[in-house]
Amino acid sequence: MDTKRVRFAVDGLDYDWNQFTVPHFVDHIAHLRQRPITMLPFPLQDFSGMCLSTPTQDYIAFDVQRHPNLQIHTKLHEIAHLILGHAISIDVDLSGDQILSFLLHINTRTVHRYSDPTRIRQEDEAEYFAFVVEGYVASHKRLHQLTLTDHADDIYLPPFTGDAFTGD
Amino acid sequence: MSQIETVHFILPMSFVWWLLYFTRLCNVVRIGNIMKMPRLYLWLMLFNMGIIYYLHNYKLEAHLQSYFDSTGLPVVTITKVLLSSGFITYGYLVVIRKYTHFDIPRTIDGIMIAYLLLMVIFCVIGYRHLPYLKVQIITNGLVSCANLSAAVSLVPMTRHLLRQQKSEVREAHHLWFIIFMLSSSIAATLFLIDGIEKLLNDWQVIDTNLYVMAEISRTIYMLSLGILIGPDRYLYWIYYPARLRTYLKLKQLSDSIYRETGISVPYNLPQPRIFTLNSAEFANYRVYIAILDQFAYLPPESALYQQLHTIVEQKASYPETVQQFVQLVKSGATE
Numbered sequence: 001m002d003t004k005r006v007r008f009a010v011d012g013l014d015y016d017w018n019q020f021t022v023p024h025f026v027d028h029i030a031h032l033r034q035r036p037i038t039m040l041p042f043p044l045q046d047f048s049g050m051c052l053s054t055p056t057q058d059y060i061a062f063d064v065q066r067h068p069n070l071q072i073h074t075k076l077h078e079i080a081h082l083i084l085g086h087a088i089s090i091d092v093d094l095s096g097d098q099i100l101s102f103l104l105h106i107n108t109r110t111v112h113r114y115s116d117p118t119r120i121r122q123e124d125e126a127e128y129f130a131f132v133v134e135g136y137v138a139s140h141k142r143l144h145q146l147t148l149t150d151h152a153d154d155i156y157l158p159p160f161t162g163d164a165f166t167g168d
Numbered sequence: 169m170s171q172i173e174t175v176h177f178i179l180p181m182s183f184v185w186w187l188l189y190f191t192r193l194c195n196v197v198r199i200g201n202i203m204k205m206p207r208l209y210l211w212l213m214l215f216n217m218g219i220i221y222y223l224h225n226y227k228l229e230a231h232l233q234s235y236f237d238s239t240g241l242p243v244v245t246i247t248k249v250l251l252s253s254g255f256i257t258y259g260y261l262v263v264i265r266k267y268t269h270f271d272i273p274r275t276i277d278g279i280m281i282a283y284l285l286l287m288v289i290f291c292v293i294g295y296r297h298l299p300y301l302k303v304q305i306i307t308n309g310l311v312s313c314a315n316l317s318a319a320v321s322l323v324p325m326t327r328h329l330l331r332q333q334k335s336e337v338r339e340a341h342h343l344w345f346i347i348f349m350l351s352s353s354i355a356a357t358l359f360l361i362d363g364i365e366k367l368l369n370d371w372q373v374i375d376t377n378l379y380v381m382a383e384i385s386r387t388i389y390m391l392s393l394g395i396l397i398g399p400d401r402y403l404y405w406i407y408y409p410a411r412l413r414t415y416l417k418l419k420q421l422s423d424s425i426y427r428e429t430g431i432s433v434p435y436n437l438p439q440p441r442i443f444t445l446n447s448a449e450f451a452n453y454r455v456y457i458a459i460l461d462q463f464a465y466l467p468p469e470s471a472l473y474q475q476l477h478t479i480v481e482q483k484a485s486y487p488e489t490v491q492q493f494v495q496l497v498k499s500g501a502t503e
């Protein structure tokens with residue numbers, strides 16, 4: 001796996017990590033790629049997610065049966081495939097139903113354990129990409145956006161500390 | 169006698185305290201509302217804590233008193249008593265009564281005022297008839313008794329508040345406050361024992377082992393106060409040991425999944441670092457995601473799969489799911 005290439009790709013996103021939320025990040029990627037990204041919550045078998053590129057749109061399908069935290073990670077992983085050029089591309093635009101049928105077709109035909117070295121490398125790279133992105137998110141104190149937990153911006157502690165002290 | 173001269177760490181720590189205090193005070197003044205009660209009281213109290221931290225040291229107190237010898241009064245000791253037991257201990261109880269829903273019995277007022285008066289009278293009379301060190305030791309003992317009583321009376325309130333907290337930062341505030349209360353109680357107890365020992369044996373040596381330990385405890389409570397008034401990110405350090413323990417448990421679970429599925433770590437990823445709180449949190453998140461991602465490859469008949477499936481299917485929040493994973497490891501499911 002070429003980790004340098006992946007890191008370069010993440011840094012090349014030129015994203016303000018202080019602003020990170022998943023929708024904001026997806027919008028940023030869509031803006032960079034100059035095409036909308038459609039999220040398809042979908043019950044998948046064996047896969048957490050998959051992505052598809054058409055001439056005018058990108059699609060990311062993710063398994064809604066998985067844990068919500070894993071769904072977020074999956075979105076980042078699939079975005080990685082789009083950015084790193086691994087996504088399956090088709091030359092025609094399909095309707096929503098056709099996209100779902102197409103993804104379902106891929107889903108049922110593909111075995112979940114890859115043996116192809118190229119696929120393994122691509123999965124490694126996408127996972128590394130997600131890892132780097134999540135690392136940036138965490139280092140900018142935005143991990144709660146990935147874990148979907150509350151972030152305590154409001155400081156309170158009667159009768160001794162917190163806003164009683166600082167009024168922050 | 170201890171090898172450590174307490175003055176050697178009280179003085180630099182005192183300097184650090186004032187630096188932090190004024191930096192944070194400037195911040196509060198900049199934000200505004202400093203004149204609002206109870207904030208005003210709290211900042212004045214912290215100011216007094218800084219003075220008390222200095223004055224509670226026998227050598228520093230005696231050194232300062234030497235400037236007031238001509239008055240014939242133990243000015244420094246009286247100031248110490250009034251600030252410590254009066255403004256800080258009694259004042260704090262009054263503030264709690266006025267600004268929170270916690271009840272502080274009115275009888276405390278009478279007791280504290282009488283106690284303060286007696287201490288001042290003792291200082292004045294004792295200064296004429298006893299060596300100054302004995303006056304210092306006895307007043308320190310009396311102040312320690314008041315501090316201990318106040319700390320004990322605050323235990324139910326602190327426990328109640330801690331249980332109420334929903335967010336981590338508030339919980340962290342309380343935990344540091346508990347450390348403050350504990351270390352100040354330990355310091356008070358050590359002062360008392362050390363004082364009794366010194367009086368009974370008529371020791372002239374100040375820096376005994378017990379006394380050094382008491383001064384270290386005082387330094388710890390000043391440190392916890394410093395963390396409480398500092399930026400919130402420092403509060404979270406209290407969670408580091410817990411985060412590390414969680415990481416080790418999650419790692420054990422994740423390794424167990426890889427072992428049972430017979431696959432090696434599927435992605436050639438670097439291991440996250442765990443040396444800072446932030447990186448430990450991230451490491452926990454990474455292992456957590458790996459568990460969510462990989463457990464599906466366990467054989468469905470596996471006991472571990474079934475237990476994990478039950479947990480994951482609840483789709484509980486991140487902290488709850490992590491907690492359940494940790495409980496699973498503790499129950500021996502991975503052995």
